[in-house]
Amino acid sequence: MTRTRTLGTLATVVGFLAFVEFTSGVLQGYYTPMLTDIARHLGIHDADVNWLEGTQLMLSALVVPAFAKLGDMLGHKRMLLISTALTAAAALVLPFTDSFAVFLIGWTLMGFYVVWLPLEIALIWSRSRRMRGRSSITAKAAGLLVAALEGGAIIGALAGGALIDVLPLTVVLLIPAVLIIVCFFVILFGVTESPDPAGGVFDTVGVVLISLALICFTGGLSLLRLDGGLANPWSWAVVILGVLLVVPFVLWELRCADPLIDVRMFRSLALGPVFLTAGLFGVSVLGAQAPLSTFARTDPAEHGFGLGATGFATSLIIGIYLIAMIVGALLFPIVARALTPRLTLLGASLLVGAGFLLFLPFHDTYAQVVTNMVVVGLGSGALVAALPAAAASAAPASQTGVATGLTNSVKTVGGAIASCVFGIALLNGVGGVAESTAGSFAGYVTVWVVCGATALVAAAVLVFVPKTAFTDRADAEAVAAPVL
Numbered sequence: 001m002t003r004t005r006t007l008g009t010l011a012t013v014v015g016f017l018a019f020v021e022f023t024s025g026v027l028q029g030y031y032t033p034m035l036t037d038i039a040r041h042l043g044i045h046d047a048d049v050n051w052l053e054g055t056q057l058m059l060s061a062l063v064v065p066a067f068a069k070l071g072d073m074l075g076h077k078r079m080l081l082i083s084t085a086l087t088a089a090a091a092l093v094l095p096f097t098d099s100f101a102v103f104l105i106g107w108t109l110m111g112f113y114v115v116w117l118p119l120e121i122a123l124i125w126s127r128s129r130r131m132r133g134r135s136s137i138t139a140k141a142a143g144l145l146v147a148a149l150e151g152g153a154i155i156g157a158l159a160g161g162a163l164i165d166v167l168p169l170t171v172v173l174l175i176p177a178v179l180i181i182v183c184f185f186v187i188l189f190g191v192t193e194s195p196d197p198a199g200g201v202f203d204t205v206g207v208v209l210i211s212l213a214l215i216c217f218t219g220g221l222s223l224l225r226l227d228g229g230l231a232n233p234w235s236w237a238v239v240i241l242g243v244l245l246v247v248p249f250v251l252w253e254l255r256c257a258d259p260l261i262d263v264r265m266f267r268s269l270a271l272g273p274v275f276l277t278a279g280l281f282g283v284s285v286l287g288a289q290a291p292l293s294t295f296a297r298t299d300p301a302e303h304g305f306g307l308g309a310t311g312f313a314t315s316l317i318i319g320i321y322l323i324a325m326i327v328g329a330l331l332f333p334i335v336a337r338a339l340t341p342r343l344t345l346l347g348a349s350l351l352v353g354a355g356f357l358l359f360l361p362f363h364d365t366y367a368q369v370v371t372n373m374v375v376v377g378l379g380s381g382a383l384v385a386a387l388p389a390a391a392a393s394a395a396p397a398s399q400t401g402v403a404t405g406l407t408n409s410v411k412t413v414g415g416a417i418a419s420c421v422f423g424i425a426l427l428n429g430v431g432g433v434a435e436s437t438a439g440s441f442a443g444y445v446t447v448w449v450v451c452g453a454t455a456l457v458a459a460a461v462l463v464f465v466p467k468t469a470f471t472d473r474a475d476a477e478a479v480a481a482p483v484l
Contacts, residue, residue: 074199285411
């Protein structure tokens with residue numbers, strides 16, 4: 001009776017958190033169909049819309065480590081509420097400004113929603129600590145949350161595309177803000193706090209050091225993407241400075257009694273490969289989506305490659321891909337229970353790699369591209385659900401929020417690097433110069449090869465993870481301990 005009641009309470013919490021992830025999905029899909037309308041409203045060139053993606057990506061890399069640590073210290077629900085309130089306030093700015101600078105600030109601050117999933121997984125893990133099958137419960141919950149996220153992305157994209165044709169932009173932009181406000185009260189009244197927060201002293205110095213490193217690194221990548229950025233030594237200098245600033249951060253964290261990020265976790269036999277997999281996965285899940293969309297829109301009669309698909313036909317490819325991600329996320333706990341979480345992660349990485357490498361011989365027809373994206377989507381959905389759950393199960397008890405947040409941060413950095421590399425490749429090809437506004441075919445081949453190769457490298461890395469990692473077996477805790 002007690003176990004049934006406890007599971008029922010946790011299931012209720014997961015249900016409310018699923019609404020939060022549904023809202024996150026809506027935010028990720030809703031604005032895409034109206035970016036051109038937003039550009040016209042702000043009086044900017046279409047190319048300047050890329051600054052919206054870049055600044056939000058930079059913010060996400062900054063806030064996830066800090067909010068994940070604060071979640072472990074003060075309570076995961078509390079930080080969920082704060083991040084939701086900040087997201088709602090930023091979203092309320094967008095409908096009421098036609099200034100690009102103000103809109104860019106509001107759009108950037110909306111990026112606080114990226115901390116929701118890591119905090120939710122950490123909250124579920126902490127609340128299930130006295131339950132048998134804790135890893136399996138967390139994995140199943142993660143699959144449901146990711147399914148809700150991808151479902152929200154599909155509905156958001158469809159709703160955004162439909163509403164922008166019939167309603168004024170101000171009204172259309174106001175709708176997500178209202179949904180986020182509802183989300184705030186769902187968390188406030190429907191979610192109970194994680195038990196026994198770890199407490200401690202916040203590592204302010206660590207936050208400053210890692211923030212400077214990430215700002216320099218991602219800012220340098222943005223400079224490389226500008227016209228002439230590759231030939232500008234200052235762009236490379238900023239990137240290198242960002243990398244070098246990691247050194248004082250690591251040295252400080254090793255000396256700090258209560259570090260922002262216990263960097264020793266990267267040397268864990270179980271956690272290290274999870275973080276590396278997350279970074280490699282970010283290359284495809286964050287870096288490849290725009291190139292795949294533009295490839296579908298490219299006219300083969302004019303350029304000799306592409307599908308020449310309409311906007312609606314392209315959105316169908318994206319929708320099918322997201323549905324495949326939902327299926328992959330829901331299958332993850334089932335397959336993990338039948339095999340092991342480690343083998344499931346490995347298999348999901350192989351699916352992503354195989355799907356992208358299939359593009360090399362099969363990219364000429366709509367059916368071929370859809371098939372490839374289904375394969376990629378199945379693996380991607382499983383990885384989105386599996387990585388934070390695996391990190392939570394392998395992390396020290398006081399570091400679950402940090403560990404799950406790190407999977408997101410490392411994935412974001414991988415996506416930022418890939419976005420820069422792919423942008424340069426599509427503009428220049430491999431050694432050549434694009435002669436039109438369409439990307440070069442050699443650039444698209446580069447995207448497919450890099451995404452496929454990084455996924456296969458992730459699978460190879462996971463081969464060396466201990467077999468009992470990410471499970472409830474007692475010896476799993478031993479292998480997850482940092483190797484000093």
